[in-house]
Amino acid sequence: MKSIIKYKKPKSQYLISILSVVIVSLLCLFVRDIVEYKVVGYLLLVVVSLLAIFLEIKPVLVGAVLSALALNFLFIKPYYTLHIDSAEDTFLLMMFFIIALINAVLTNKFRRMQRAIHIIETRASTMKLYNSLLDSLSHELRTPIAAILGSIDTLQQKNVHLSIETQEKLHNEIEKASMKLNYQVENLLNMSRLESGYIQPKLDWCDVKEIIYNVCNRLTEETKDHKINYLIDDNLPLFKLDYGLMEQIIYNLVYNCAQHTPKGANITIKAQYEVDADYDNHIDLIKKCIIMITDDGYGFPDGEIDRAFDKFYRFKSAKTGGTGLGLSIVKGFVQAQNGTISLKNAENGGAIFTIEFNVDCLPINSLENE
Template identity: 80%
Template structure:
């Protein structure tokens, strides 16, 4: 038994002793006006409460002390363990038995609850990781197969490939590699989120630059979509984590490109707002609001609250996807003290709105410097 467990057990013994002592002393003050049977009921309640929160041995100590206190202080003759009447003796024995049975049953019920919870947790975890493995078997196998197939074709010596075909195969390799890298990055990011190792490195960021860089990386995925930018030219710099913001925007725009039909619009809007409270003092809150919306099919209303859950995929979505992208987005937003909300637009399509309460630096200040 380690020192921490031993100390915790000692504390439980102390709690058990003090609880019985406190109730006994309180009842002793009014012993002349209450029946000792009522004291027995009160002590029974104390032991029952102890059984809910403490381990079995401290509870048994409380049960024994309760029986001794009832006999010593409240059953005549006082201040002795002797019992005059057979009725009182029988009552004391029954009290002790009931207290013990109640304590043991409560402890066993508590253990059974823990076992059921542990079993449910294991089953839930197993289901989640089975879902992940099923997803990865498709998401990783497809780009790997594309890479191997393209390389095998390029290495065939008895087949003459045109420059255009070679370029096409190389583009396939690049595209598959990027997709593979995206899935691996999501897995690593989820691992970092769960371990709590992510500490944002806040610095002055040009959100416009991040957006344009992300869209350039996704130009192949969004070539059949229309990207609309609604960004103020005089947008200030915001104190955010550049790398995390890049991954957030990448996941959201990539998700929009994958789950909207060809020709759909993807709109990226960035606003800067100032909220001020003019009650007793001025408390200025500066906000960076980023909205990514599309005119696709949107999300089923019944599933909107679940889309940020780890490994969750829409019931009627196309095959593929690990269900990690949006959960990573939510985690990266929240570690920067931001919030994210998903809703469906009235005219159709999904709307992701992120709000960051952050410091800002006007661009004209930078230019002057």
Template identity: 80%
Template sequence: MDKFALKSTKNQYLISFLSVTAVSLSCLIVRDIIDYRIVGYLLLVVVSLLAIFLEIKPVLLGAVLSALALNFMFIKPYFTLQIEKAEDIFLLVMYFIIALINAVLTNNFRRMQRAIQVKQTRASTLKLYNTLLDSLSHELRTPIAAILGSIDTLQQKNVKLSEETQQKLHNEIEKASMKLNYQVENLLNMSRLESGYIHPKLDWCDVKEIIYNVCDRLKEETKDHKITYAINENLPLFKLDYGLMEQIIYNLVYNCAQHTPKGATINISAKYEVDADYDTHIDLIKKCVITISDDGYGFPPEEIDKAFDKFYRFKTAKTGGTGLGLSIVKGFTEAQNGWITLHNADEGGAVFELSFVVDCLPINSLSHE
């Protein structure tokens, strides 16, 4: 680590030296046609740029070298450190002071930026940990208690349970396990997003299959809702990440089921769109568009812009939940070159629209394979 830091510092000194030297020699070629004050401005710009990218000591070296270069090569008499005019002495001194102040202030500003970033990162990490702990104490404890309670009842030897009761307990275990798995997956996915460890594995996906599989997994959660589909049977295959798409659809359908009253309808549509590229007027933009909507209460208009914020839960939301589901949807969508929009329908309910710029493969092209 020390050797690496030493090497990095040496490189910065070298960069500082070469930058000032390169600009000075370039200006020397045209010295007879430009005023030396302009050269001073150019060297000051170089010092300013060095202050943005380098540490303070290499920048100070650049400031000193630029002042010496200005005196030695551009203030008469040339190639000496002697200065004949008092105004040139004053100019050089002021240049040196300004260069030093500029270097120090820029460096301090960079240090303040880094400190703010570190503080924000720590605050975000602390918020994530607090949310994880809150989830462990509330969201995860409830399904775990249901599973343990049902298992304990099933294992009691002195109580004879009917087949109907046993089946009911098994269903409770399955339901609690699904909820537990959903919460754990959301927590793990948020950790992946926070760490930047999202690398989509794009492959040909059947969006219809993903939607139907997800809705089948959510049969228990949506048993009191009606799901309608508007999906073209000849929808082409799209190059997307199957796992990420499953989680996106799952979170959105689950969200609609959790925040709409019993009997509400959840509408799912998927279509293929081709738009003209207005930059080239020739190329076509191929898009996969998935819309998931409901006829529930919708989102509070004053809070709808915060729907995809991490950890945010609406004031009218029922107790429970981590506020991670929709932020994960947004992160996974953007990771696949897509975007998501949300608005309330005129007749009531929320409308989520997912758009992905993708490669597509028509189904009929596979008929002979």
């Protein structure tokens, strides 16, 4: 309710304030003969207090004045007149009016103070977050840049004779560092696209098997100390997905497994096609593309696994660098294609990422027949 009223226009706030007082007054009017006007005054004070929590100060003051007039006009004898016979009733009405105004002003000031504290805390949290990001980036970007500059500097030295083997090694170092640098820059650009809501999937028929093999070929250097196992259905159909987004999803997940598992660990990529019946929604068949990427490494800390997809989050026990963007980008790209992603630890150690898409599919054999 708070979030809805907060963004109401000023005119709407005045209307809400007036209607609230009028409705409560009319309801109390039905029981005027059995309830003292002092009780009605308490109820109207409660209404003013609630309005002060959600509305700006001017509409609340209007509500306070209107509640005092309603109390006098409808509930203090003589009825339907602003005249008051009793001095005690006059004093009580004045006190009601003063208390209502003070209550409205103090509640409004307290709410503004809460907003200011929240803004300060949010800014402090944001600054801490971005400082953490900058620290990570300074390390993640400086390392490949230093490798590139060092290799180029060595290659440019004219007074040093380099063997062909050494030159090739330096070229490989430059290529490897450039790929790592490109990966970090792509992650930053992708996160910027997600934050701005710019992601608009371009759905087309995709060969998931081809995407998986292409990505793993690009990650040959990162996975050279790991064993990649492929469990892909032979008759896997084409799925209507975004080719570029799917590449980045698979890339980030495999890269994450390679970076956070020991040498010699197994990375298994499984892709399959399933058809389920949905009787609840009267849909005969639901066609699913399911991709699972697992490893037999250390897995995720039990107390932190729920934050694995949070932006900029890095696990406390993480020994390797990273910006904490890779998995959050994966989740964003999966959701952009109306898919779901889940993460759990395997019983024998390691992590299991499961991605599911309810998508149109096109069997390969139907293409061959065409």
